[in-house]
Amino acid sequence: MLSFENDYNNGCHPSILSQLAATNDLQTDVYGFDHFSASAKQRIRQACECPDANVFFLGGGTQTNATVIDSILQSYQGVVAAETAHIATHESGAIEFGGHKVITLPQHEGKISATELRELLAGFYADDAHEHIVFPGMVYITFPTEYGTLYSASELIAIESVCKEYQLPLFVDGARLGYGLTSPASDITLPFLAHHCDVFYIGGTKVGALCGEAVVFTHGNAHPHFFSIIKQHGALFAKGRLIGIQFDTLFTDNLYLRIAHHANQLAVQLKQILTNKGFKTFIDSPTNQQFFILPNDVMETLSQHIVFSRWAPFDAQSTVCRFVTSWSTTEADLQFLENCLNDIV
Amino acid sequence: MLSFENDYNNGCHPSILSQLAATNDLQTDVYGFDHFSASAKQRIRQACECPDANVFFLGGGTQTNATVIDSILQSYQGVVAAETAHIATHESGAIEFGGHKVITLPQHEGKISATELRELLAGFYADDAHEHIVFPGMVYITFPTEYGTLYSASELIAIESVCKEYQLPLFVDGARLGYGLTSPASDITLPFLAHHCDVFYIGGTKVGALCGEAVVFTHGNAHPHFFSIIKQHGALFAKGRLIGIQFDTLFTDNLYLRIAHHANQLAVQLKQILTNKGFKTFIDSPTNQQFFILPNDVMETLSQHIVFSRWAPFDAQSTVCRFVTSWSTTEADLQFLENCLNDIV
């Protein structure tokens, strides 16, 4: 059944598959020291305009978040994040498993506010008992957020500014980074992002790869033994080439951004189809995740033809539903969705 | 340069690549709930003759060891293993990161002895102060061992017997399982192994896959929330199909054992070539890892033509070197090795 459930229910972009096949018979160094990984890292440094960046490849998002955060925080420190942040909600306690608290801030369409961040930090240091409290040790944001929304350039700079004021590293979870960078609503480019944070990751799994995320410590600021910390987290791939080849492909001929741009464009059309039918967005997302409020009877009937997520109840009669596009979504898929809706409404 | 450095310096077996390509356009469920993973699990249960087994797919060996061990042990317990066990030596402290001690026993060609295991356990419980000591909570062995050696069926049963006596789960790390099962020296089959331990894993990464290990809790004895424990360890693949498809292929038409059999056969030839030249084995391995003592000048000259591992110094004039075969090793590779040696010696 056709699925808009998420952006990782498919295989990889065909170019990646081709490249895996083309290189399969070669022998390479292992643990990420192969020349494909080296090439991919160099392409990423160039795309980020960060010649001194340290780049590492890991397998998935939760693993990346836990490994990066554990490498930065000291034991008595926690990570500041939105209450809706992936690390605060959907990682089965991976951050706490590493010994750290997720210190939450209110979310505003999935985002934290620089003002509230400053208040939290000022309040912490003003508290006479703060040596008894978990220290804020870094700040984590998602771009795009879990709701598909985006920080603007000025919002990012405002957060960066607070981080610098309190000497806290800023970490950007880019599990869906491409969709943020190529959104028409975005004024943030990859070099801009890299310039205004300390570490971020370029999500591969949800942007056309089989697996893999590229962590970028933007100014040579990776922990000197980050490799061992990766290994300790069980996150080191013996055949590191598997991820290296994928990112080498994604960062050749702009494939990474082209994949994301395609999905965003189809998301705009998808939004139009649903809006035309009179449905309201739950949140106005400018990226490849679209959140619509559907009457429950429509949702149930549509579910017989198409797969999508039931995000949360909206009220007694309706539900917030999520529709996601990806590299593999086609115009025909949207036509099928529209036809289904025409039959229902 | 031709490499015998290890069994994961190549791509995957061509059949796996074909199957990844053939299925790439399909949409599936995620997080391992896809039908390829379901099929692979069923094939594995059948191959193990364990209809009630719980099967899970993880990305790599260290990750698998840490996740399985953490799911079994309580906080005050440790895992008993040989002093040369992978978990004791080459996992960057992943077990300790999970809060557990690796309690070591002496190694005998990489193996523990049932007698010494029983002595350890009897001594522990005889100690009046044992409530101040880390409790042995499970036993870990590798098959084949880090030295390529194998437990015999009777040795396995003897260890199992001690484990049952002390009610300790027995976990077998099968990172190179296939090479053990198909060794002419082995009297252990997959169903036999599954019958005589509580949990083991079938190594994919080192036996022809791009990545992935299949954990088998042999009698439905997985932790009821092992899925969440996987997620907490950052070990859950969003596109779980990536590993599911690989194991589905490996367990179709006996591919897994055929790959291992091929490598073992070439290892026998490789051993013959080196022996013919007058070199001695450091340890008599019946599997795909061969350890030879090479004079340092031979080692240096050979290194200019072929890649292999320098395992450890043997004496002032010679070094233990490791040569490894895999699915991708060919007779031509061995011929090349022989020619090189002919030129040197």
Place this chain on the structure above:
Amino acid sequence: MLSFENDYNNGCHPSILSQLAATNDLQTDVYGFDHFSASAKQRIRQACECPDANVFFLGGGTQTNATVIDSILQSYQGVVAAETAHIATHESGAIEFGGHKVITLPQHEGKISATELRELLAGFYADDAHEHIVFPGMVYITFPTEYGTLYSASELIAIESVCKEYQLPLFVDGARLGYGLTSPASDITLPFLAHHCDVFYIGGTKVGALCGEAVVFTHGNAHPHFFSIIKQHGALFAKGRLIGIQFDTLFTDNLYLRIAHHANQLAVQLKQILTNKGFKTFIDSPTNQQFFILPNDVMETLSQHIVFSRWAPFDAQSTVCRFVTSWSTTEADLQFLENCLNDIV
């Protein structure tokens, strides 16, 4: 300078000191196996009317919370608590250090509501993705709360009922338990509390001891190796008699409740003195902690004569201040406070 800063800025109740002196020359068993500890445990079981209770002595509150919680939770579980709970705020991340998330509920005068607890749990299990979320594994409440307030018997039973429905152990932090049990506003007795929770602790440090808390697993439900878990947490006293003697004394002739009753009575007088001067309570506490809103100029002047806590800013002109009574507070102390206020206001 006279201090109302807290209830642990003094030595121990004189009866404890006498008993420490009287027993000092005796040799005893160590690690809590001495006969004073045995006697104290028996007295506590009797006072709780829990003949099957497991009783253990630990050194302080944070240590006790961390050890008890770690002994109950599995790795993928967290502890549910009020957002103002001590474990959520003032323990430097001791719970996260043990690998567990504190899952917070809103606080109402420091208390959680059974209704909101049920909503949290129902919502968790209704969520299709809950296997990706930290599981609620136990519930933690404080009695009295961090604000000095008290659960009523019916509130406690309502929470217990939700816990039983979801099979979650209920843990009551009684760092100031005596002040709750002897408050005129309380309808909860020690046996009632013990009957309606799974584990609680009787705070010694803040109720007249030099150090020490008595953990009571009410129905023989301690982890079978809780002793080793204590040791692992560095919480085992070599001279266990130090705490055993103190609790043996506290539970002889009702000393524990008499100490608390004394402090509560003086807290009522203290509240009257401040109220008579026209100051408002920030929260209406029926126990030995009193929270008053003082104009900042009054606060500053009073601070020159008396020590008390500045809890939090109330508004631009006034501050919430905390005054605490204890076993050592005297009527003369209150008279001095009143005189100071007379001079100021």
Place this chain on the structure above:
Amino acid sequence: MLSFENDYNNGCHPSILSQLAATNDLQTDVYGFDHFSASAKQRIRQACECPDANVFFLGGGTQTNATVIDSILQSYQGVVAAETAHIATHESGAIEFGGHKVITLPQHEGKISATELRELLAGFYADDAHEHIVFPGMVYITFPTEYGTLYSASELIAIESVCKEYQLPLFVDGARLGYGLTSPASDITLPFLAHHCDVFYIGGTKVGALCGEAVVFTHGNAHPHFFSIIKQHGALFAKGRLIGIQFDTLFTDNLYLRIAHHANQLAVQLKQILTNKGFKTFIDSPTNQQFFILPNDVMETLSQHIVFSRWAPFDAQSTVCRFVTSWSTTEADLQFLENCLNDIV
């Protein structure tokens, strides 16, 4: 029954008790900020001749070891210690609970050798795969050792020298420090020890206190947030004065060393009594722990009159037994022991 079982089966030295009584009615600051603790720290800095030392008070040995080690090591590092070290054997895995491996060296009468330490470290860095291995991050020794033996000044300097070569902090566990410093066999003084290590602790519990150990970071090198790390470990005493007063007393008029000297002197007499009876020492300890090989029938009969430890079986007919003296041991106690032996042998 008279006991030589250990040095913590009694109360505290009478001077400590007097001082606790004399100060009981005073109000002080809490959490170790009281003036008794300040005075004790100053006395300790003077006794160590370390004016810049950071001094902290904790409750017990395991707690101190875990807190100090966790404050120094990074996640991928372990602590090097003798295979018989307390942290490797009798702390219920407290170090692993904090995420760290104890990397063991062979023991020689309880001690490590500087030569073997250097070999371990050189071997580690020479290993191409060392980034996959737990990094040695600090060195831990005990003074006296678990066998009552002592490092000489030159042995200590040799170990210090290796540590400096590899930039590893040297930590000395002084749970029984006094007995080492005052042994006639020792050429190490407190200032000498402090000068040749980075951090050590002065054991109180086993040298006359009710509880408490004094950690000394010898050159102002404590973690800047060691206070929070103590709190996170549940190791912070609310009534910090309890330990402060004890150490203030122990470091007044040389009490600490006088207690230890007394116990050592009686240990010499005890050794003479047993030797006169023809029993052999298992190890030649120059401190307050004496290890003798007793025939099993003697051991059983003597056990009816006197308490001592059965350390380990020696052979089928005899057992290693431990006799310990302390501040509270008297000449009359030794006379009683001698009389008992006269009746038996």
